[in-house]
Amino acid sequence: MDVREAVEALDAFERRRYALASAQAVLEFSELTDPPAAQIGRGVAMAELEAADHDLLCGDEAQALLAALESHAAELDEDQAARFRVLSRDRADRLRIPATLEARRVELVNRSSALWKEAREADDWGVFAPVMEELVALYREIAEASAPEARPYDFWLDQFEPGSSEASFDALFGEVTPRVQEIAARVRTAISSGRWTPPRTLSGPFDPAAQYALFRDTAAFEGIDLDRLELGETIHPFTSSVDSHHVMIANHADPEDLLSGLLAAIHEGGHALYESSVEGRYDYTCLAHGTSTGIHEASSRFFENYVARNAAFAPALRELIASRFPESVREVSAHDLWRLVNEVHFSTSRMEADELTYPLHIVIRYEVERALMAGELGVGEVPARWAELYERLLGVRPTGDLEGALQDVHWSMGLIGYFPSYALGGVIGAQFIHAMREAGVPFEETLAAGDLAPVRRWMVEHVWHFGRAKDTKDILLDATGEALNPAYYVAYLEDKFNPSSALFEM
């Protein structure tokens, strides 16, 4: 093959994978509207599509294709070289895990979901524990077989956030956790001493159809091209995408709670903006998605926290709500609204956590996972360790396992090592804001003007448009001039949650 033939073969190969991935994304999203009886058939189809992609990526044709591209490496343009690099890495990652172990993993994960649900119904970790034992053992076995030189937990951290490790998260959490604990302690004192008075709440109920209209307004306000956006209904909000021209957000509309859905819409909107801002010419290639969970969370939490929970943005947020629910904000000023979306809860629930305590919820999961994967903690001891960590970091104890280690779906989905990447979102986002300001984007002023375009333009140019052509580390270095640096994040939290902040004033 000459270089032209090799690139044509690459195009054809990637379009075949695109079709399989597109089908998987659409089938998964269609679960929200499919009739109940369709579930079994969809499972069969999803498994077959996944297997077809596995065969394609791991097969001889891909090997020959990558060899041909490698032999013409010097002749590839920048995009082609990036596609070669990412595809090679994806193939190596997929091949690293032995097929027999991967098959056992898939089977085990399928089995876990049902037991997790049973355990939740019984509010009993003991129901889930046996399958969690199997998960931990198998995840250790896979890590040892795939990367014998690494510590088992390192292997899995790297799977979800490439380049990360226990050492890197230790360094991060070592710097962040004590500072957040201090800030949280001061806020706690302010609350208990009555200095932080409860904010006014929005008066409901909130018609679900009007909420969905508001979610669409919000997406447009964030800058998502509505011609590319599909909205759906679910229980736990999520975003997925086919390519930059087709992004899907599933949200929920609680008739009693507008802010839950609205903040989810803004958060998921950040994911959707990232996916839809990837270079259009990357459609149908392996570059056509966000590069990592960390950068994705940096985009979603950017809008959820740094924009929507910013005092400067409160008037614009109030306007958005007022256009669909004028009655609900009649008695609520922009200042009230800002205080309302920033209420701090010392609770056992990660899903309902506020901006300040969120990293503490994550570090608890990190500590438990690390100990499990190192063999220092038995699965049966998880509830006790969980309660002890919550007591220590948040001053609360779960009343049962449902409020404790059974609250998250992640482990039952096989996502051991995934939680820590959530913590990167806030840290990276704060670092982005610093870089934006350095580049002359007046962050608070643009929010106060109700115009997100300057912020979005910076994100597109420095972060989003690259897709997977650039990894987390290089994005950080090139966009901000330094490696991951939690100083901006900590300074931000200290400033915002300082007891002399206006946040504490009625």
Added chain:
Amino acid sequence: MDVREAVEALDAFERRRYALASAQAVLEFSELTDPPAAQIGRGVAMAELEAADHDLLCGDEAQALLAALESHAAELDEDQAARFRVLSRDRADRLRIPATLEARRVELVNRSSALWKEAREADDWGVFAPVMEELVALYREIAEASAPEARPYDFWLDQFEPGSSEASFDALFGEVTPRVQEIAARVRTAISSGRWTPPRTLSGPFDPAAQYALFRDTAAFEGIDLDRLELGETIHPFTSSVDSHHVMIANHADPEDLLSGLLAAIHEGGHALYESSVEGRYDYTCLAHGTSTGIHEASSRFFENYVARNAAFAPALRELIASRFPESVREVSAHDLWRLVNEVHFSTSRMEADELTYPLHIVIRYEVERALMAGELGVGEVPARWAELYERLLGVRPTGDLEGALQDVHWSMGLIGYFPSYALGGVIGAQFIHAMREAGVPFEETLAAGDLAPVRRWMVEHVWHFGRAKDTKDILLDATGEALNPAYYVAYLEDKFNPSSALFEM
């Protein structure tokens, strides 16, 4: 391979094809809700999925699999033998058309759609004519290459309705057309002499959301398991299915016209009942769908015409409407409603045709296609021939090409030879009713009782549950004891549209 291994390989092979077909069906249906920008990517994915299925079906693996099954033919059970038979036939059909011609056909059909739309906007057959010339030439070329022994039109008729030919349709239309013309002439006289007074109409407007609720009621009334049914919105109603557990109906709700959507719901419901009544054990195999267009139309028109337009069913139909639109039928009796859904229109539009004139619209298309494929008619002469045939058979002339040969999407989709199969629906359905009555199902009495279960049971047992395991010819023979016989259909029309019928009485 021993027989067990061969059957396992067949299962695995069919599940792979199921996944591709499932993805195609879901992607196609998702077009109804996808954002506009998703269209191009969906086209890419659909083409790739189609190509993947083509490669799978035509590849060496399928050949080896079929050879292995054939060597164990005597050991296969009835289902396995049917799967082997249908899969072999599908493969032979796909291989029969040379790959280069098929590629040209796909390219040409893609090109045709846009030109058909342009031609419609210009109301000018001349815009579409050049691509129609190419279509006719290519369809003749494909037929000659694939089945040199057959007449070109015969090849394409057989593609859409296996076993059919110009001779078989000549025989059918030769018997049906003159009789329908006679009946229509009598009705025409009755109308023009004022003996057929216009029926009372339903008073609108009709809220679209309530219409969709009614469509769902209607589906349940017909006996569709709602756990298997997905409803969507479109312009031209259609039904598609993933397998017996997941059927999809797209319908439309015109705020000014309830009957259009309601009759479509009933018609599409017949298709959906057929697909969802195929043996569940055929899911994930090539047997899991209806066996032919003819039997499908026999099912859909069965409910649309023989049930919904039956005098005995009018009270039940009125009840259905009344439950969602009580005001609209307050002044309309069951008799009025029966007359309303049976209004005869001598018009140029097939889509709005009534039960009586519908076959005349079909025979016009059959005559034009036959002459084109035989080289007896030039593409440029189509509008004139069309107008002449409409004048002769329906007494009306289209005022332009939009009302004429540009009204149907079929040719632009490459469906030359498809129209005649529509005519089979009414004929086969009438033959089924005769067989039901012989088997002791009191047809009108069950409709009058508002209970479709006995009718449905007969259809499941004699027609639907076989899926593709039995072809049209055998279904007809086994279910009715005779080959296609239009006598029941003609007798039915003569009885129903007799000028002394109650249909003519206010």
